[in-house]
Amino acid sequence: MATFKEFRNNVKPNWCPGCGDFSIQAAIQRAAANVGLEPEQLAVVSGIGCSGRISGYINAYGFHSIHGRALPIAQGLKLANRDLTVIASGGDGDGFAIGMGHTVHAIRRNVNITYIVMDNQIYGLTKGQTSPRSAVGFKTKSTPEGAIESTLSPLEIAMASGATFVAQSFSSDLKQLTSLIEEGIKHEGFSFINVFSPCVTFNKINTYDWFKENIINLNTVENYDSSNRIMAMTKLMESGGMITGLIYQDKTRKSYENQVVGFRPEPLAKQNLQISPTDFEKLVAEFK
Amino acid sequence: MISQLSWKIGGQQGEGVESTDRIFSTALNRLGYYLYGYRHFSSRIKGGHTNNKIRISTKPIRAISDDLDILVAFDQESIDLNVHELRSGGVIVADAKFNPVVPEGNDARLFAVPITAIAEELGASLMKNMVASGASWGLLGLPLEVFNQALEEEFGRKGPAVVEKNVEAARRGAEFVLEQAGGPLNEFQLGPADGKQKLFMIGNDAMGLGALAAGCRIMAAYPITPASEIMEYLIKRLPKFGGTVIQTEDEIAAITMAIGANYGGVRAMTASAGPGLSLKTEAIGLAGMTETPIVIVNTQRGGPSTGLPTKQEQSDLNAMIYATHGEIPKIVIAPSSIEECFYDMIEAFNLTEKYQVPVIVLTDLQLSLGKQSCEMLDYEQIVIDRGKLVNDLPPLEEHKQFKRYELTEDGISPRVIPGEKGGLHHVTGVEHDETGRPSESSVNRKNMMDKRLNKLNGLHITNAIHVDAPHEQPDLLLVGMGSTGGTIDEARTKLEAEGIKTNHITVRQIYPFPADLFAPHAERAQAIVVIENNATGQLADQIKLNVGFGEKTRRINKYDGTPFLPSELYKQSKELV
Known part of the structure; x- marks a missing residue:
């Protein structure tokens, strides 16, 4: 069985020292090993931005795609080969701005993949513009007088979209993050994990210390029931989304693949492409 | 009688x-x-x-x-x-x-x-x-x-x-x-x-059947006129073969999901028309850059913008040839008969896997939706060629990756389906080295651009052009594509009856343009008449660009939303003699 070291490659990330993304990379590597995967059984599909580079830093199959489109690529990959564990990953701009449509519909569709958003509330790679996750009043290069658009609440949107697995974590809490990714991988269906990943260069507001002060770990909340949809929604609204842990899980709904008529247990990619003469004759006969 | x-x-x-x-x-x-x-x-x-x-x-x-x-x-x-x-x-x-x-x-x-x-x-x-x-x-x-x-x-x-x-x-x-x-x-x-015995079907059905026969098992698409019949055909038939159609949230998801599925080793496609293709162009570039196979059908309709959604036009030629920023290799083929709608889908899937380039199958509304008789389709012609797909690879050394973009003589690198132990690699739309890792090195950049762009050098697909050339020195060389071939032939019969000598070429391989095959026919003709359902003469421009003979090229264009009538073509061609 592979250890987490086998999910490392010798590529040095181009993230800034202190970036939250390092821990997310480590958590994915650890979670993959903990659930017993071999590198060739894992595929990481990413979008564009600092976060998008993650697919190149993990020893697995990796697809660094285009801005906002990691999710449809990841879903197509999973449908092609359901034996693969597929993790899609990207930043808050990738998933909640340019790719928001895909995020909502991937949640609705419930293909069995895990989506990890590296949420730093800013556009980092383009050197500091506002994000849908930036707080109102947040000053950036594109909002010199402070952001005036309201901040997006991705977890509430996920809940409203019919999510079957919603979690949030903080890149400093490697233990919690690793465990949530493991749970997400094991979950049958689409698992959505938003991770606060501070940008040490362009976001001087939402810093490590700021998160430590402002987030509530659901472990400390008495009688929290992650199977209770109303409780999850209430907690999210009460806390302004500043909670970490497993927020909601619906274990009853089947994944997309398990609902598609005719979809077989063995991966499509390994099936015979040739149709038989008899089947062909039947198909042709429809047009006589 | x-x-x-x-x-x-x-x-x-x-x-x-x-x-x-x-x-x-x-x-x-x-x-x-x-x-x-x-x-x-x-x-x-x-x-x-x-x-x-x-x-x-x-x-x-x-x-x-x-x-x-x-x-x-x-x-x-x-x-x-x-x-x-x-x-x-x-x-x-x-x-x-x-x-x-x-x-x-x-x-x-x-x-x-x-x-x-x-x-x-x-x-x-x-x-x-x-x-x-x-x-x-x-x-x-x-x-x-x-x-x-x-x-x-x-x-x-x-x-x-x-x-x-x-x-x-x-x-x-x-x-x-x-x-x-x-x-x-x-x-x-x-x-x-x-x-x-004949079949009676629309081009979209023939393409759906062709895709199924070609081994396509995933289609991701967004409803649009006049392409939707392809997804509707496949959603009813794919489950029996283990596959499915996914109606996606938008056109971009449709193509990127199909790219993901192809990367995963399944033959997958998408289909749309003008507005949808405009949205897909960034992803076409991703497929070109990552050398991931993808078949895209464009059932052309009246453009631009929403244009004439239910009317005939052939005005996406330029958009398809040049679709995406930067420079990628790409194949654009245009079936010109109901039978070719079927066979070309098989060819498109073979071409996309053989050359690892996006393949666009370009029809027009009349070919896609006009119901017509079709010769019996031949099972023996269903041949599946997956190109340089490899498996059972030896294990990799530590920290080494499979060379997915290995520089080879023909520019085409071995491709592996994710899940294979010895095939670990990274793909990216960023310029990359042989293992798929990002690289900004000038030397690597040039090597990789050359590798990709030279893959299609000298490409001649079967019947790249259909030639009917009874005359050594014709008065007119009539040139068309897509659904216009039959109309051109009827106009020719009338012209020939009046002693006007005509040859006829239907261009099937639109891009890269098979200039060397076309040139000798152009050379021998008194005049070249390019007949298109668009306003500017996009095929004529391609011929001028790739073959020359601009001085003797004439254009017959119709862009009122209706197909050519034989009498119109006869009359207009005659005036050009």
């Missing part, structure tokens, strides 16, 4: 025009006639004039006709809008309900049949389609058993009572019109068909 005639049915959209046509023409197909259909319809669900025209022939035909022999009208508007097409002495079969009138100055013979009244007497006004098609059938003097057999198949699953009622409706329609006409009309007696 005649060898061909044209029949049209008109009415309000949603009142049975489609089904009347379907029953009538399916029965004709059973008798072995060659059929070619044209749908006039609008972008709305109900209401608005719509009409379907079919040409019926004892010999192969691939074009709509100039005129019309029989017009079936559900309302006066259908008569007023279409009567000008009727040839002298043509026939109108109209519903007596609206007191039909033949416009002044027209010599059409009118048969007012109580179409609605008969249908209502039998219990359902919906059955007026049966009365109308029965009446048409009667006028042609064709055997009623064949028609009843078609009804049996259409309604059999609804029980014998329903079949019986429809048979009765058709019989009464035929009876009524024959009484008025005094028996089947002599001038509409078609000679016997050639007895060969």
Whole structure:
């Protein structure tokens, strides 16, 4: 069985020292090993931005795609080969701005993949513009007088979209993050994990210390029931989304693949492409 | 005995025009006639004039006709809008309900049949389609058993009572019109068909079937006219073969999901039309850069923007050839017959995997939606070639990756399906080295650009151009693509009869343009006439760019939303001699 070291490659990330993304990379590597995967059984599909580079830093199959489109690529990959564990990953701009449509519909569709958003509330790679996750009043290069658009609440949107697995974590809490990714991988269906990943260069507001002060770990909340949809929604609204842990899980709904008529247990990619003469004759006969 | 005639049915959209046509023409197909259909319809669900025209022939035909022999009208508007097409002495079969009138100055013979009244007497006004098609059938003097057999198949699953009622409706329609006409009309007696069994289908069905035969198992698509029939065809048939169609949230998701599935090792496709293709262009670049196979169908319609969604046009040529920023290799092929719609999908999937480039299959609305006779399709021609797909690789050394972008002589690198132990690699739309890792090195950049762009050097697909060149030195070399070939051939017959020597080329490999194959034919012609359903002459521009001969190239363009008529092409070509 592979250890987490086998999910490392010798590529040095181009993230800034202190970036939250390092821990997310480590958590994915650890979670993959903990659930017993071999590198060739894992595929990481990413979008564009600092976060998008993650697919190149993990020893697995990796697809660094285009801005906002990691999710449809990841879903197509999973449908092609359901034996693969597929993790899609990207930043808050990738998933909640340019790719928001895909995020909502991937949640609705419930293909069995895990989506990890590296949420730093800013556009980092383009050197500091506002994000849908930036707080109102947040000053950036594109909002010199402070952001005036309201901040997006991705977890509430996920809940409203019919999510079957919603979690949030903080890149400093490697233990919690690793465990949530493991749970997400094991979950049958689409698992959505938003991770606060501070940008040490362009976001001087939402810093490590700021998160430590402002987030509530659901472990400390008495009688929290992650199977209770109303409780999850209430907690999210009460806390302004500043909670970490497993927020909601619906274990009853089947994944997309398990609902598609005719979809077989063995991966499509390994099936015979040739149709038989008899089947062909039947198909042709429809047009006589 | 005649060898061909044209029949049209008109009415309000949603009142049975489609089904009347379907029953009538399916029965004709059973008798072995060659059929070619044209749908006039609008972008709305109900209401608005719509009409379907079919040409019926004892010999192969691939074009709509100039005129019309029989017009079936559900309302006066259908008569007023279409009567000008009727040839002298043509026939109108109209519903007596609206007191039909033949416009002044027209010599059409009118048969007012109580179409609605008969249908209502039998219990359902919906059955007026049966009365109308029965009446048409009667006028042609064709055997009623064949028609009843078609009804049996259409309604059999609804029980014998329903079949019986429809048979009765058709019989009464035929009876009524024959009484008025005094028996089947002599001038509409078609000679016997050639007895060969044929299929009767639209291009979109043929492409769906072709994709299935090619081993396509995932289609991701967003509904759009005139492409939706492809997804509708496949969603019904793919489950039996383990595959599926995913209706995505948008056009971008459709193509990127299909790219993901191809990366995962499944043959996957998407299909759309102009607006959808505009949205897909960034992803086409991703497929080109990551050398991931993808087949994209573009069923062209009237552009730009929303344009004419239900009308004929061939104006996406430039957009497809140049689709995406930067420079990638790409193949654009344009089937020019219903049979090619089928075979070209198989070829497209083979090409995309062989060369690891995006392949665009370019049809036009008339080819995609015009229902027509199709020669029997040949199972033996379904050959699946997956190119340099490798498996059972030796294990990798530590920290080493599979060279997915290995520099090879032909520029094509071995490809592996994720899941393979010795095949670990990274792919990215960023410029990358042989293992797929990002690289900004100038040397690497040049190597990789050359590798990708040289993959298609000298590409000649089978029948890259269809050539019909009986003349050593023709007066005109007529050039077209897509659905126009049959019309061009009919115009040629007339031109040849007047001593004008014409050769004909149908371009199938649109990009990269097969200049070396085309040039000798261009050289020998007095003039090159490029015939296109667009305003600017995009194919003519490609010929000028790739082959030359601009000084003797002429353009015939039609961009009013309707296909060329043989008479128009004849007249306009003649003026260019």
